[in-house]
Amino acid sequence: MRARGLTRRYRAITALGGVDLDVRRGEFFGLIGPDGAGKSTLLQGIAGVLRLEGELEVMGHDLRSDAATEKAKLSIGFMPQGIGLNLYPDLTVDENLDYLADLRLLPAEVREASKTRLLDMTQLTPFRSRPAGKLSGGMKQKLGLCGALMGEPQLLVLDEPTTGVDPISRREFWEILTGLILEQGLTAIISTSYLDEAERMERLAFVYKGRILSIGTPAQVRDAVPTSLHEFRPKRMPAAMTALDRASVHFIRRGDRLRVPLRQGDESLGPLREALAPEVEPLDPRPALEDVFAARVAEESGGLPPYRPFPADRVAASDADADASVEVADLTRRFGDFTAVDGLTFCVKRGEIFGLLGPNGSGKTTALKMICGLLPPSAGKARVAGFAVERGGAALRRRLGYMSQLFSLYTDLTVLENLSLYASIYGVRAAHREERIRWAIEQAD
Numbered sequence: 001m002r003a004r005g006l007t008r009r010y011r012a013i014t015a016l017g018g019v020d021l022d023v024r025r026g027e028f029f030g031l032i033g034p035d036g037a038g039k040s041t042l043l044q045g046i047a048g049v050l051r052l053e054g055e056l057e058v059m060g061h062d063l064r065s066d067a068a069t070e071k072a073k074l075s076i077g078f079m080p081q082g083i084g085l086n087l088y089p090d091l092t093v094d095e096n097l098d099y100l101a102d103l104r105l106l107p108a109e110v111r112e113a114s115k116t117r118l119l120d121m122t123q124l125t126p127f128r129s130r131p132a133g134k135l136s137g138g139m140k141q142k143l144g145l146c147g148a149l150m151g152e153p154q155l156l157v158l159d160e161p162t163t164g165v166d167p168i169s170r171r172e173f174w175e176i177l178t179g180l181i182l183e184q185g186l187t188a189i190i191s192t193s194y195l196d197e198a199e200r201m202e203r204l205a206f207v208y209k210g211r212i213l214s215i216g217t218p219a220q221v222r223d224a225v226p227t228s229l230h231e232f233r234p235k236r237m238p239a240a241m242t243a244l245d246r247a248s249v250h251f252i253r254r255g256d257r258l259r260v261p262l263r264q265g266d267e268s269l270g271p272l273r274e275a276l277a278p279e280v281e282p283l284d285p286r287p288a289l290e291d292v293f294a295a296r297v298a299e300e301s302g303g304l305p306p307y308r309p310f311p312a313d314r315v316a317a318s319d320a321d322a323d324a325s326v327e328v329a330d331l332t333r334r335f336g337d338f339t340a341v342d343g344l345t346f347c348v349k350r351g352e353i354f355g356l357l358g359p360n361g362s363g364k365t366t367a368l369k370m371i372c373g374l375l376p377p378s379a380g381k382a383r384v385a386g387f388a389v390e391r392g393g394a395a396l397r398r399r400l401g402y403m404s405q406l407f408s409l410y411t412d413l414t415v416l417e418n419l420s421l422y423a424s425i426y427g428v429r430a431a432h433r434e435e436r437i438r439w440a441i442e443q444a445d
Contacts, residue, residue, distance in 0.1 A: 001046060001155070001189070005054035008041050008210075015041040016052065017210040023189055028181055030201035031191040032289070034297055038210040039191040040081050040159050046189060047078035047157045059155055074104070077148035081159035081191075083406055084140035086147050089133025093124055093143055096132050097150060104151040111150075118146040121176055134335070136361030137405065138169025145176065156181075156188040163193055164405070166359040174200065195290040206293075208300050218289060225295050226264040227287040232276040233257050243275040250294045261291035263299070323350045324383075326371065331380035333366050340366040343380065365405050372402050398427055415441070 001023040008016040016038045023029045031039045044050035046058060048069045056063040061072035079086055087096050094115070101111040119125045122142040127135065132143060141161055148156060158177075162170045174197065181188050190201070198204055198218060205215040206224075214224040233256055234240035240258060244251045249268045252259040258276065260269065273279070287295075326348035333341040341363040348354040356364045369375035371382050373389045373396060382389040387396040409418050419437045428436055 001059070001187070002057040003046075003054065004056075006042065006045060006056060007053040008038075008045070008050070014210050016045075018054070019210070019212055021205065021212065021215075023187065025187055026185050027187055028178075028200070028202045029187075029189045030198050030204035031189070031207055032193075032195065032198045032204055032293065033191075033207035035193075036209075037207040039207050041210075042207070043078075043157050043159045043189065043191060044080075046155075047076055048073045049078065074151070075154040077151070077153035077156045079144050079148040079156075079158045079161055081163070083137050083164050084132060084135075084144060086144050087132040087140060090131060092129050092131055093119070093135075094128045096143065097146060100147045100150045106151055114150055114152065115146075118149055121179075122146055123172075136169075136359075138165045138173070138360035141165055141169070141173060142176070145173070149180070152184070154187060156186050156190075158188070158190040160191050160193055162197065169360050170194070170197070195288065195293055198289050206296060208297070213296065213300070222287060222289060222292050225292045225299075227261045227292055227295055228264060229282050229285055229287045229291060230260045230262065230269060230279060231257055231282040232260070232279050234276050235278075236275075240276050243272050247272060250298055252290065252294070259291065261287045261295055263295060324348065325350045325352075325385060326354075327381075327383040328367075328371065329381045331367065331370055331382055332378050333363075333370060333375065334378045341370070341377075368402075372400055373397070374402075394427070 001021070003019055003021040006016050006019040006021070007014070019038075019042060021042075031042065033039055041050065041052075045052035045056060045063075048058070048063060052063075058072045059075045061068040063069045063072060086100075088099065091099065097115050097118075098111070101114070106114070116125075119128065122145065124139065124142060124146070127139065132140060135143065145158075145161065148158065161177075162173055165173065177188070178200070180186060192198055201218060203215065203217055204221060206213045206221055214221050216224070232240065237253075237256070237258075241251070241253070244258070244260065247268055249260060249262075249272070252261075257280070259282075260276075262268065269276070324347050326346075328344055328346050331341055331344040332339070344363070344367055346354075356367065358364055366375065370377045371384060371389065373384075373392055376390065384392065384396060385399045387399075389396065410421070413421065416437065419440055420433070423433045423436060
């Protein structure tokens with residue numbers, strides 16, 4: 001793949017500003033950068049689904065020509081950003097792959113051989129008759145990868161394929177992907193928001209505001225920002241994090257330790273060392289890609305968002321408060337002979353932040369849908385804000401702010417139109433609607 005001067009503008013916004021990039025045949029290449037950096041725009045252009053200004057040659061085809069673009073697509077496997085976005089949720093696993101095979105005009109014998117091999121490789125064979133919409137997030141992404149690989153493409157273009165996937169499923173996904181690339185000699189261009197994944201790449205590019213700031217092996221990208229790493233095990237963690245935050249010093253918490261990467265010559269830690277003590281010798285004194293990523297974004301943007309730890313006395317106050325906002329007792333949900341949630345019981349006190357932690361497919365989303373009244377339980381009870389969920393109706397929904405795993409926005413509506421729609425759904429009175437929308441926009445910057 002060869003690109004020269006790739007540019008894409010959306011009115012006043014420049015998504016790509018003259019990108020030059022070469023990816024060698026058979027290479028495992030990564031794109032890293034913050035949200036809005038231009039990674040998805042670049043990948044959509046490489047995959048032939050978005051026209052870019054400039055020169056772009058993919059697998060020997062000049063994508064400035066429509067005919068050449070259509071030929072190039074036959075050798076490209078593309079997986080867009082977002083869980084299951086290249087899948088139809090009402091179609092089964094088998095039907096999704098059959099549909100994608102039809103689009104690629106695959107002969108029947110090639111189709112069946114590809115399906116069998118890919119489903120066995122991703123351990124999806126037992127789920128061939130299950131609708132894609134009823135798969136866990138990790139299983140959807142593995143099926144999405146199967147879809148991108150139908151037809152045995154030469155170039156694989158994956159846009160943040162493991163975002164929203166639990167650590168175990170992420171590991172399985174990368175084992176499958178690495179094996180495919182090594183065995184079949186695929187060229188792969190992959191964007192990721194997980195910097196530990198970026199360490200796997202042969203080469204990668206750091207993208208920011210539509211420009212490539214650095215490119216090379218992971219070690220070369222790290223070395224492009226001269227950074228020293230400091231590590232502390234502070235006696236008072238909340239106070240230490242607050243001190244770093246007030247001084248606008250970036251840090252990463254790892255259990256009982258704080259990692260602080262600093263550009264060479266930066267003396268910001270001087271007056272803070274007493275609050276951070278004791279300093280310990282890092283197991284690896286070299287900054288990780290995550291450290292360099294944060295330092296580079298802070299340098300380009302003039303700082304990072306503040307870190308706001310909760311007051312240390314909040315937990316104690318919550319424990320003393322018997323006023324429960326959410327009460328769940330023996331909550332159960334079955335789909336036929338499959339039990340998605342089995343006798344879940346817990347209580348969330350008013351003002352508390354409560355987390356559900358578990359792998360994809362463990363029942364978290366199903367539990368939240370029952371608590372929000374979107375899915376009737378097979379057994380058990382749930383009360384929210386004093387309402388029994390099954391009888392709460394509109395009065396309960398007005399007290400719930402719900403953000404789903406996959407769908408919360410209408411992509412063809414503007415920011416203001418989406419918020420106006422939600423205000424209407426929640427029954428916000430017209431006199432207060434403008435004020436609430438302004439508040440929400442300011443809160444989210």
